[in-house]
Amino acid sequence: MIELLRRRAEPLVLAAIILVVIAAGFFGSRLTVYNMTITALYAMVVISLNIVLGLAGQVSFAQTSFMAIGGYGSALMSLRLGLDPWLALLLSAVIALLAALAIGRPLLRLRGHYLAMATFSLALGTFSFAAAATDWTNGTIGISGIPPLSIAGFALDGAGSFYVLSWCACAIAVGIFALLAHSHIGRAWRALANGQDIAATLGIDVPTYKLLAFAIGAVMASVAGSLYVEFTSFVGPDLYDIGIIINLFLMLFVGGRGSLVGPILGAGLLTFAPQFLAGLEQYQNLVFFIFLLVLIIVWPAGLFGRVQDSAPLQTILPIRLRRRTGAP
Amino acid sequence: MAADALLAAEQISVRYGRSLALRPISLSAEPGGLTLILGPNGAGKTSLVKALAGAVPLASGRVSLRGEDISLLPAHRRVRRGIALVPEGRGRLPGLSVRDNLILGWHAAPSAKRGTATDDIAAVLKIFPGLGDRFEQDCNSLSGGEMQMLAIARALLAKPLLLLLDEPSLGLAPQATARVFAALKQLNADGLAMIVVEQKAVPLFAARETTIVLRNGETIFHEGRRPSPDELAALYLGEGRAA
DSSP states (O other), X not given: OHHHHHHHHHHHHHHHHHHHHHHHHHHOOHHHHHHHHHHHHHHHHHHHHIIIIIITOOOOXXXXXXXXXXXXXXXXXXXXXXXXXXXXXXXXXXXXXXXXXXXXXXHTTSOHHHHHHHHHHHHHHHHHHHHHOHHHHOGXXXXXOOOOOEETTEEOOSHHHHHHHHHHHHHHHHHHHHHXXXXXXXXXXXXXXXXXXXXXXXXXXXXXXXXXXXHHHHHHHHHHHHHHHHHHSEEOGGGGSHHHHHHHHHHHHHHOTTXXXXXXXXXXXHHHHHHXXXXXXXXXXXXXXXXXXXXXXXXXXOTTSOOOSSOHHHHHSOHHXXXXXXXX | OOTXXXXXXXXXXXXXXXXXXXXXXXXXXXXXXEEEEEOOTTSSHHHHHHHHHTSSOOSEEEEEETTEEOTTOOHHHHHHHTEEEEOGGGGOOTTOXXXXXXXXXXXXXXXXXXXXXXXHHHHHHHHSGGGGGGTTSBGGGSOXXXXXXXXXXXXXXXXXXXXXXXXXXXXXXXXHHHHHHHHHHHHHHTTOEEEEEESSOOSOOOSSEEEEEEETTEEEEEESSOOOHHHHHHHHTTOSOOO
């Protein structure tokens, strides 16, 4: 019943998000517009993670590596090679795709925790490389002064123009996710997320479908990474550190794995939380993570995730209370 | 081994690490034929059907389908060649509706054999009409019997020549078991070859049938008749002979 309500509520929530985005664009403060732009860009990365994890069921921490390819690719190609920033973004996405195809085959032979560990190592390696390869990346200082994107000679260097661009890009990512989720590819991904052996006996080419999810996720994360550095005009290793990886997972799990609107809600919640909790000063993070902990215990599927099994809240109650509440 | 066999497995064995789960066994399946694989838990029955479906690699031997060696073909390509597996536990896919399950099955069929999804699904819903009422429901909400029917319907949509069923009666109420086996009997009579794995003899009979009894990965009975209940009990208890 709850599942059905959530599914039916998704289009309404999507419509509400669109209204909020339009309203914030017109009436929001500079800080709100900035945070909303960051929300849109992170939502894109979370949608890419949602394809890999939410649909195909592959626990991959590699999204920050592909963001880094997009970020550094755009910065280096536009600054050092003098390429048009759009072309740099496109070429970076191609490099991310080729990298995903090259490393995906061997990595995706691994399952479960092993895949998680391998991709976590990849993410750590990316961060370390970005910090250490000073000739290429300028080390921890990073690269600034990245030229802005432009459309028909109009530079997208203002907060307002980039706001529109970032939400348009996010809308495209949502559209791609919706198309994939409702296609045969999405069905095949959800089948293999439930069990690779079962999926194979249903005629699904498991290695190819896993690689497809990984590659599409890589391209999306790379484009988001490029847009992020175009927006801030800066790229540095801190954009791809462990905290970012954990935040991406939190955004997805809070919003709801496999859902259409969950990544945007999760990205918004984690982006705006510091602003809302600023008054708490040194307790800000503590209160926020207690809130997340309670949310995950009470609502384990996330705000718009699929409800599975019984609510863990009941299972952590003492048996006496479980009987009283009618829980199993 | 029949020369005109649809499927022929010759001396196939399955190994998990150092453990030999299935000792070399040969068997065949013909159109409209029924092969019953019986045995207690841990006998190697599931390993055998998984090996035939390509879900586990062979440690030895070869499997051929209509004369073509398919020993090295992965599971998804064997489905397109005509081998469909209804796995133990029915292959429940939470989050996917009955319709999604059936469309997955339909996609698995070779395009040359496929009609439109609507027509093909309507045809299997005639065999299992109860599924039509649950069409948009999450398959996780189906009862055991309904899920078994869905798993068989899904496999049938792949247009198999050979249907492998791993313990189709496991955990089913007697009425549901009767409905499932009535449908299987009709499909078998219509010419679909079947290999059925069960722990005990099942109410499914065919004009051409073979029974294989496994124990500890070893074939201890392999004949064109069914062992009597006493004979089966003796075989399970280790008092029977090796085939």
